[in-house]
Amino acid sequence: MNAQPKPALSPTELDAFWMPFTANRQFKANPRLLARADGMRYWTVDGREVLDAVAGLWCVNAGHGRREITEAVTQQLNTMEFAPTFQMGHPIAFELANRLAAIAPPGMDRVFFTNSGSESVDTALKIAIAYHRARGAGQRTRLIGREKGYHGVGFGGMSVGGMVNNRKIFGSSMVPGVDHLPHTLDLGHNAFSRGLPHWGAHFANELERLIALHDASTIAAVIVEPISGSAGVILPPVGYLKRLREICDKNDILLIFDEVITGFGRTGKPFAAQSFDVTADLMTTAKGLTNGAVPMGAVFAQRKIYDALMQGPENAIELFHGYTYSAHPVACAAALATLDIYEREGLLTRAATLAPKWEDAVHSLRGTKHVIDVRNYGLIAAVELDSRAGKPGARAFDVFLKCFERGVMVRQTGDVIALSPPLIIEEKQIARIVETLTEVIRDTD
Ligand SMILES: Cc1ncc(COP(=O)(O)O)c(C=O)c1O
Numbered sequence: 001m002n003a004q005p006k007p008a009l010s011p012t013e014l015d016a017f018w019m020p021f022t023a024n025r026q027f028k029a030n031p032r033l034l035a036r037a038d039g040m041r042y043w044t045v046d047g048r049e050v051l052d053a054v055a056g057l058w059c060v061n062a063g064h065g066r067r068e069i070t071e072a073v074t075q076q077l078n079t080m081e082f083a084p085t086f087q088m089g090h091p092i093a094f095e096l097a098n099r100l101a102a103i104a105p106p107g108m109d110r111v112f113f114t115n116s117g118s119e120s121v122d123t124a125l126k127i128a129i130a131y132h133r134a135r136g137a138g139q140r141t142r143l144i145g146r147e148k149g150y151h152g153v154g155f156g157g158m159s160v161g162g163m164v165n166n167r168k169i170f171g172s173s174m175v176p177g178v179d180h181l182p183h184t185l186d187l188g189h190n191a192f193s194r195g196l197p198h199w200g201a202h203f204a205n206e207l208e209r210l211i212a213l214h215d216a217s218t219i220a221a222v223i224v225e226p227i228s229g230s231a232g233v234i235l236p237p238v239g240y241l242k243r244l245r246e247i248c249d250k251n252d253i254l255l256i257f258d259e260v261i262t263g264f265g266r267t268g269k270p271f272a273a274q275s276f277d278v279t280a281d282l283m284t285t286a287k288g289l290t291n292g293a294v295p296m297g298a299v300f301a302q303r304k305i306y307d308a309l310m311q312g313p314e315n316a317i318e319l320f321h322g323y324t325y326s327a328h329p330v331a332c333a334a335a336l337a338t339l340d341i342y343e344r345e346g347l348l349t350r351a352a353t354l355a356p357k358w359e360d361a362v363h364s365l366r367g368t369k370h371v372i373d374v375r376n377y378g379l380i381a382a383v384e385l386d387s388r389a390g391k392p393g394a395r396a397f398d399v400f401l402k403c404f405e406r407g408v409m410v411r412q413t414g415d416v417i418a419l420s421p422p423l424i425i426e427e428k429q430i431a432r433i434v435e436t437l438t439e440v441i442r443d444t445d
Pocket of ligand 1: 115116117118119121150151152153225229230258259260261286287
C-alpha cells in the first residue's frame with residue numbers, strides 16, 4: 001500500500017507542540033514526521049517507508065493498523081463512549097480484568113486500571129503503602145528503587161527511578177524516604193553475554209544492606225524493571241530477581257515488577273515474571289495492553305493485597321485512588337481486541353520462538369567498529385557504542401538519525417541503540433534491521 005504524501009508542516013506550524021523527551025529545537029529544524037502505519041512499517045509525510053524496529057515506543061506488539069482493534073474501538077464509541085467507574089461499572093471492564101487475570105503470573109488476579117505506565121507505577125507505590133497500613137504497619141512507607149531504573153515521570157515514579165537526567169532538576173521535590181539499589185550493568189564482566197548475564201546476582205544482596213540501614217519495618221516495597229528498557233536495556237543477572245524475591249519475603253517487603261515494556265509477550269511469555277519464574281506482589285503494565293492504540297495501563301495485584309484492603313464498613317471506599325478514565329470503555333474495547341489478536345496469533349510466546357535467530361542476528365554486530373556490547377533477551381536488544389570524547393550520546397544519536405534516513409526506526413538512549421520490534425516480525429525484517437544498523441555504525445565517526 002502506498003501512503004498518500006501529506007503536506008509538510010511549515011516551521012511556525014511546528015512551534016506550539018512542546019514535544020516530550022525530545023530535543024525540540026533540533027527536531028523542529030529537521031522534523032521527522034510520520035503519517036501512516038501498517039504491519040511492520042511506518043510511512044513518513046513525504047511517503048517514505050520506514051521499518052519499525054521499536055514497536056512505536058515498545059507498545060505496538062501486534063504490529064500497526066490492526067483492523068480488529070479499529071473495529072472494536074469504533075463499535076464501542078458508537079455504543080457508549082464513556083462510563084464512570086467511580087461507584088459505577090460497565091461489563092467490559094470486568095471482562096477485561098478477568099481476561100488479564102487469566103494470563104497473569106500465579107495469584108495476580110486483581111487488576112486496577114490506569115491510563116499510562118507512569119500512572120500504573122504511582123498507583124502500585126500507593127497500593128503498597130496502603131496495604132501495609134491496612135495490616136497495622138503504617139510505618140512502612142519507604143520505597144526502594146534502583147539506579148538506572150525508569151518508572152515514568154510522576155513524582156513517585158521519578159523518585160524511585162534512577163536516571164540522572166530525569167531527576168537532577170527536581171531534586172528537592174522528590175518523594176521523601178526513597179533509596180536505590182545499585183544497577184546491574186557491568187561490561188567488564190558481562191559484555192556480549194547472550195541472554196541473561198551469568199555474573200552479578202550478588203547485586204541483589206545490596207537490598208540487605210539497605211534493610212540494615214533503614215530497618216525492614218520502615219520499608220514498604222522494592223520496585224524494579226525485570227529488564228530495564230529506557231536506560232539502555234539492562235538484563236537481570238541469572239538468579240538476581242529470585243534473590244530479591246527471597247530477601248523481600250524474609251522481610252515482609254512487597255516486590256513490584258514494572259513490566260510496562262516487558263509485559264505482553266516481549267520476553268517470550270505473557271510477562272517477564274513468567275520468563276524468569278519469579279512472581280512479584282504487584283505488577284505495573286501499560287503499552288502493549290492495547291497495542292498502543294488507546295492509552296491504558298493496568299496494575300496487577302496479588303489477591304492478598306486486595307483482600308487486606310477490603311476492610312471497614314461495607315459502604316466505605318476502601319482505596320482513595322483512581323482516575324476518571326480508569327477502565328475507559330474505549331480502552332477496554334481496544335485491550336480486549338488486542339488480547340484476542342495476541343492469543344489467536346500466538347504473539348505472547350512468539351518472541352521465545354524467534355529469540356535464537358534474533359540473538360544470532362544482533363550478536364553479528366560484535367566486532368563492528370565502535371560496538372562495545374550487545375545485549376539481548378526475547379525480542380529485545382541493545383547495541384552499545386563507545387562514546388565520543390566529551391560528547392556522550394552523540395554517536396548513537398547520529399546512528400539513530402542515519403538509520404531513519406535509511407528506512408529503519410530504532411531508539412537511542414545515551415550511547416545505546418535499543419531494539420524492540422513488533423512481535424509479528426519476520427526473519428527477513430530482522431536481517432534488514434541488523435544490516436542497516438551495521439552499515440550505519442560502520443559509516444559513523
Ligand atoms: C518500565 C517503564 N515504566 C514506566 C514507564 C512510563 O510509561 P508512560 O510513558 O506510559 O507513562 C515506561 C515508559 O517507557 C517504562 O519503560
